[in-house]
Structure formats: structure tokens, C-alpha cells
Amino acid sequence: MNLxxxxxxxxxxxxxxxxxxxxxxxxxxxxxxxRFLIGLAMMDSxxxxxxxLITGTEKFGCIYGDAGRDLVDQIITQARxxxxxxREHHTPVDARTLPPGVTIDPVGMVADRxxxxxxxxxxxxxxxxxxxxxxxxxxPRFKSRPADEVVAEVLDSIRLRxxxxxxxxxxxxxxxxxxxxxxxxxxxxxxxxxxxxxWYANSQRVQLEFLLAANMxxxxxxxxxxxxxxxxxLLAPTVEDGLSAxxxxxxxxxxxxxxxxxxxxxxxxxxxxxxxxLAGDVAxxxxx
Amino acid sequence: MPATVRxxxxxxxxxxxxxxxxxxxxxxxxxxxxxxxxxxxxxxxQPMVPGRSVVKxxxxxxxxxxxxxxxxxxxxxxxxxxxxxxxxxxxxxxxxTDGHGPELKQATKHVSTPLVLWCTSAMEPHRNIQxxxxxxxxxxxxxxxxxxxxxxxxxxxxxxDRIASNLxxxxxxxxxLMAIDHEKAAFNQDWTLKTPExxxxxxxxxxxxxxxxxxxxxxxxxxxxxxxxxxxxxxxMANAISALSKHHPDAWKAFREDLAVAAGNNFGxxxxxxxLSFLDYRVTEDSINRRLGLVI
Numbered sequence: 001m002n003l004x005x006x007x008x009x010x011x012x013x014x015x016x017x018x019x020x021x022x023x024x025x026x027x028x029x030x031x032x033x034x035r036f037l038i039g040l041a042m043m044d045s046x047x048x049x050x051x052x053l054i055t056g057t058e059k060f061g062c063i064y065g066d067a068g069r070d071l072v073d074q075i076i077t078q079a080r081x082x083x084x085x086x087r088e089h090h091t092p093v094d095a096r097t098l099p100p101g102v103t104i105d106p107v108g109m110v111a112d113r114x115x116x117x118x119x120x121x122x123x124x125x126x127x128x129x130x131x132x133x134x135x136x137x138x139x140p141r142f143k144s145r146p147a148d149e150v151v152a153e154v155l156d157s158i159r160l161r162x163x164x165x166x167x168x169x170x171x172x173x174x175x176x177x178x179x180x181x182x183x184x185x186x187x188x189x190x191x192x193x194x195x196x197x198x199w200y201a202n203s204q205r206v207q208l209e210f211l212l213a214a215n216m217x218x219x220x221x222x223x224x225x226x227x228x229x230x231x232x233x234l235l236a237p238t239v240e241d242g243l244s245a246x247x248x249x250x251x252x253x254x255x256x257x258x259x260x261x262x263x264x265x266x267x268x269x270x271x272x273x274x275x276x277x278l279a280g281d282v283a284x285x286x287x288x
Numbered sequence: 289m290p291a292t293v294r295x296x297x298x299x300x301x302x303x304x305x306x307x308x309x310x311x312x313x314x315x316x317x318x319x320x321x322x323x324x325x326x327x328x329x330x331x332x333x334q335p336m337v338p339g340r341s342v343v344k345x346x347x348x349x350x351x352x353x354x355x356x357x358x359x360x361x362x363x364x365x366x367x368x369x370x371x372x373x374x375x376x377x378x379x380x381x382x383x384x385t386d387g388h389g390p391e392l393k394q395a396t397k398h399v400s401t402p403l404v405l406w407c408t409s410a411m412e413p414h415r416n417i418q419x420x421x422x423x424x425x426x427x428x429x430x431x432x433x434x435x436x437x438x439x440x441x442x443x444x445x446x447x448x449d450r451i452a453s454n455l456x457x458x459x460x461x462x463x464x465l466m467a468i469d470h471e472k473a474a475f476n477q478d479w480t481l482k483t484p485e486x487x488x489x490x491x492x493x494x495x496x497x498x499x500x501x502x503x504x505x506x507x508x509x510x511x512x513x514x515x516x517x518x519x520x521x522x523x524x525m526a527n528a529i530s531a532l533s534k535h536h537p538d539a540w541k542a543f544r545e546d547l548a549v550a551a552g553n554n555f556g557x558x559x560x561x562x563x564l565s566f567l568d569y570r571v572t573e574d575s576i577n578r579r580l581g582l583v584i
Contacts, residue, residue, distance in 0.1 A: 001295060001546070001549060001550040001553060001554070002553035002554060003295070003348060003376065003378040003402065003404060003554055004348070004378075004402065004554070005553075006295050006296070006297065006378050007297065007378045007379065007380070007402055009297075011297060011299060011300045013300055013335065013336060014299065014300050015300065015303065020387055021304060107305065107306070107307060108304070108305025108306070108307075108387045108388065108389050109304065109305050109385055109386075109387025109388055110303065110304040110305075110327075110387075111302075111303050111304070112303060112304075118303075118304070121303070121304075121327070121338060122304065122327070
């Protein structure tokens with residue numbers, strides 16, 4: 001790229017016609033400074049070459065009423081006649097040529113193939129690049145689910161992952177004295193654990209379920225004299241499941257707080273948002 | 289394939305003076321005293337089709353137009369949103385008439401060397417970024433991917449002029465950031481005269497950076513905040529910008545030769561080497577980390 005070379009190179013295309021363009025204004029009330037752009041004109045050194053005036057005056061009716069609009073129509077018609085005469089004779093246009101309230105305001109240079117082409121270009125050249133409209137996706141609403149259903153889904157996923165080994169781990173039926181610990185659903189020879197549903201929008205409810213499960217597992221371990229690592233596995237919803245960002249953050253904060261206390265009590269805890277992930281955590285704990 | 293800057297002559301590509309910037313576009317953005325709106329042929333594929341353009345005047349020997357050209361092209365490669373079309377028009381004093389408006393008329397009164405006009409698409413509708421995002425617009429901008437891309441690019445080019453009026457909030461459906469006005473790249477140092485210094489880096493004796501690019505400066509201030517969360521967020525942003533800056537060497541490879549030719553042909557080999565050595569260093573990982581304060 002060499003700009004001096006570009007300057008010396010022959011022109012690719014030179015516009016045939018050069019002149020000046022002007023805006024045509026209408027000031028309906030001499031007592032108000034308000035004025036409206038009603039047209040464009042192309043002129044050269046000898047006089048008016050071409051012009052365009054607006055054809056629809058409906059919007060003036062909104063401001064000045066029907067009588068005012070009729071008056072605006074008359075003024076524009078007179079201006080059109082005066083400009084057409086000037087164009088025909090190729091004479092200059094000034095305030096004396098135009099009806100009262102209409103003024104012509106020269107702006108600057110213009111170059112194009114012809115005055116008419118310049119007018120057309122001036123009317124359509126404003127460029128508004130468009131970008132694709134993003135698809136409006138309605139955020140899902142949070143749907144609560146029965147705790148039994150959530151737990152059953154996780155246990156099924158554990159069965160899929162661990163195959164026959166899952167039968168020795170999962171304990172869904174309890175008999176006799178064990179009935180009061182019926183919620184403890186993972187039992188190993190020296191330890192016990194529990195899959196629990198945290199599928200709630202309220203952070204306090206999730207916190208409560210988590211603590212209840214931890215208590216229940218610890219009671220079970222003590223009752224059965226198990227000395228291994230107790231565990232609680234909780235499935236919690238996220239923003240993708242319909243929680244608001246605030247609710248999701250509150251749940252995360254609440255669980256972080258409990259997690260710290262449970263670790264200090266030698267209780268393993270895992271909070272996941274996907275069933276498969278939680279089943280993976282259970283499988284890992286079961287192999288210890 | 290990124291868009292390219294159209295090269296043309298004022299006599300055949302500057303078609304209509306439209307008016308001063310403030311009169312035509314709501315806010316005075318990205319302007320110097322010569323900035324105005326005109327109808328200019330900017331499309332290399334359709335050289336006869338004009339579009340509404342914001343026009344800025346430079347002398348041929350002024351580094352500003354090459355800074356603008358380099359930044360606009362780099363932005364295309366880096367995925368930073370800039371006005372979609374751009375053109376460099378060259379001409380002589382005799383090409384400028386009274387009809388080209390008071391801005392050009394005044395600026396070119398005593399000029400005898402060739403003139404360069406930097407033209408980019410006039411973007412409408414848009415709002416001032418401070419009106420759209422509030423006084424702490426830097427934080428809002430840096431939270432977006434587009435904002436971090438701009439911060440990374442400014443850091444590389446040493447563009448110290450990313451003030452609110454040089455970042456448009458283009459009022460599209462979702463709102464979009466658009467970077468304009470890069471004539472003050474290389475910390476506004478004249479690389480045609482001497483090798484630009486890396487003013488945003490702390491010196492070897494521990495003297496802190498003298499100037500920083502605006503958005504990175506905002507991050508560095510946030511990193512000194514008393515609030516832990518603000519400090520963490522700022523560190524996260526610095527790391528994100530560092531990650532984005534790692535793509536710069538590839539982009540630089542794609543454009544380095546073109547820029548070398550443009551700078552060499554128009555400003556001479558010495559100026560070209562100074563500009564290239566400035567940009568060559570700033571694309572390195574060491575420079576990125578130093579300006580982001582990640583390694584001292």
C-alpha cells in the first residue's frame with residue numbers, strides 16, 4: 001500500500017456531475033423556531049438541477065390539526081411549483097422564489113453521475129448494518145420433584161454403573177428395628193451412606209435435608225457399630241433447571257457452609273447437579 | 289476473510305459533504321477538529337456505491353492514519369467489533385473546495401503536502417457508553433467477552449485513548465460494543481521519529497508503569513481494592529485478557545507483512561522497523577504478563 005502511488009494513479013471513475021446540495025425547510029409558524037425538513041435540492045453553478053419534496057403530510061396533521069395540514073399542503077404545492085419552474089429554466093433559487101415559510105439551506109459539495117442520481121443516493125444511502133436477532137429463549141421455570149423420585153433416579157443410575165455390585169450396596173428395604181433408619185439407602189460392611197434429594201428452590205430446605213441426612217447416617221453407623229467413612233450424596237438443581245441466579249447462589253453458599261462442618265466430623269459429602277456425576281461419586285466411595 | 293480497507297482518491301470517492309459530526313450523529317464520538325460526516329465510497333467490492341461515513345483528516349506524514357488502519361484491520365482479525373467499512377482516501381489541497389465543509393476547509397488551509405482522509409461507516413443508532421452502562425462502564429464492559437477482547441487489543445497496540453467516547457454502545461437488539469478511534473496507538477508516541485517506549489510496563493529498577501491502557505488500568509486499580517471480591521474479580525479479568533492475548537501472535541503473523549509494506553512505503557524503512565519492533569515485542573508472553581501485572 002502506497003498512498004502517493006494511489007494519488008498518482010488514474011481515477012477509477014470520476015463522477016460526471018459536480019455541484020452543491022441543499023436542504024429545504026418548512027417553518028409553519030413564524031412565531032416558533034420549529035422547522036421541518038421537507039426536501040432536498042441539487043444545484044450547480046448556474047442554477048437548480050433537480051429536487052425532491054415530501055409527498056405525505058399526515059404527520060403535520062398530528063401537530064397542527066386538519067386545518068394546519070391543509071395549509072402545509074398548500075405551501076408545499078406552491079414550493080413544488082416554484083422549484084419546478086426554477087429547474088425548467090435552470091435558474092438559482094432563493095427565499096424570494098419560494099413561498100413564505102420555506103427556505104433553502106445549501107450544505108456542501110456533491111458529486112455523482114447526474115443530479116437525479118445524486119438525489120436518489122442521498123435519499124437511500126443511510127446505512128444501518130443489521131446483526132442477527134438473538135433467539136429469545138424463555139427461561140425454564142423450576143419444577144419441584146418428589147424426593148422419592150429423585151432418590152430412585154440416582155439409585156437406578158448407580159445400578160447401571162456398578163452392575164451386580166450395586167445389589168450389595170443399595171439398601172431400599174429395612175425391616176424390624178431398622179425401619180426408623182429407613183432413609184439410609186447405602187450400606188457397606190463398615191460404613192453407611194445416603195442419597196438424598198436437594199431438589200428444592202429454598203436454600204434453607206436444602207440445608208435442612210442435608211443435615212437431617214447426615215444425622216441419620218451417623219445414628220445408623222453408631223447403632224450398627226460401623227467405624228468407616230459415613231457419606232451423604234445430595235442432588236441439587238441449578239439455574240439451568242429453572243432456579244434464579246440468586247437462589248442458586250444461596251444454595252451453593254448454604255451447602256459450602258455445611259460441607260466444612262461435615263468434613264470436620266469425618267463425614268464425606270458430595271453435592272452434584274447431575275445424576276450421573278452423583279452416581280460416580282457413590283461408586284468411588286463404595287470402592288474404598 | 290476479514291474486510292479490507294478501501295484505497296481511493298478524494299476526487300472520485302468523496303461524493304457528498306453531509307455536515308458536522310454533532311449535527312448528524314447524536315454524540316461527538318471519536319472526533320478530532322476535522323471530523324465530519326460525508327458520503328464516501330468505502331466498499332472495495334462496490335467502488336461506486338457510497339455510504340454514510342465519519343471522516344477524519346490527517347497529513348500524509350502523520351502516523352495517525354496508519355495507526356487507524358492498523359488497528360481497524362487487526363480488530364477484524366481479532367474479532368473486535370469495529371465499524372464494518374473503512375477507506376483511506378488520498379488527495380491534494382486542490383481537491384478540497386468550500387463545499388467540503390468548514391472542517392476540511394479550515395484544516396487544509398495551509399497544507400501543501402498530500403492529504404489523507406480516514407473514513408469509517410457512520411454507525412447509527414448508538415448511545416454514549418456512559419449513558420448506556422453508567423459511570424462505572426469499565427466494569428460492565430470488562431464483564432463481557434467483547435469488552436475483554438477490546439482490552440486485550442488495546443493492551444497490545446498500546447492504545448491509551450479508550451475513553452468513554454471511543455467506545456460506542458451500538459443500540460442493536462442486544463446492545464453491542466464497538467471500538468472506534470485508534471489514532472493514539474503506541475501510547476501516542478511518534479514512531480516515525482523514535483522507537484516507542486513500552487510505557488505500561490514497570491521498569492527494571494521497579495519504577496511503576498507511567499501510562500496504562502484505559503481498561504487494563506481499571507483492572508490494576510481494582511486489584512489494589514480493599515474488597516476481596518473486587519480483587520478476585522480483577523485477577524480473573526486479568527487472566528482472561530491474558531488468555532485472549534495468547535491468540536495475538538497468530539493474528540500478528542497474518543497481518544505483519546501488510547503492515548510492514550504500508551509503513552515502509554509511506555514512512556520509510558526506519559519508521560517501519562520502529563513500529564514493527566514495538567508490536568513484535570508487545571505480542572510476546574513476557575510483555576503481556578508484564579503489562580497485566582501477572583509476573584513482575
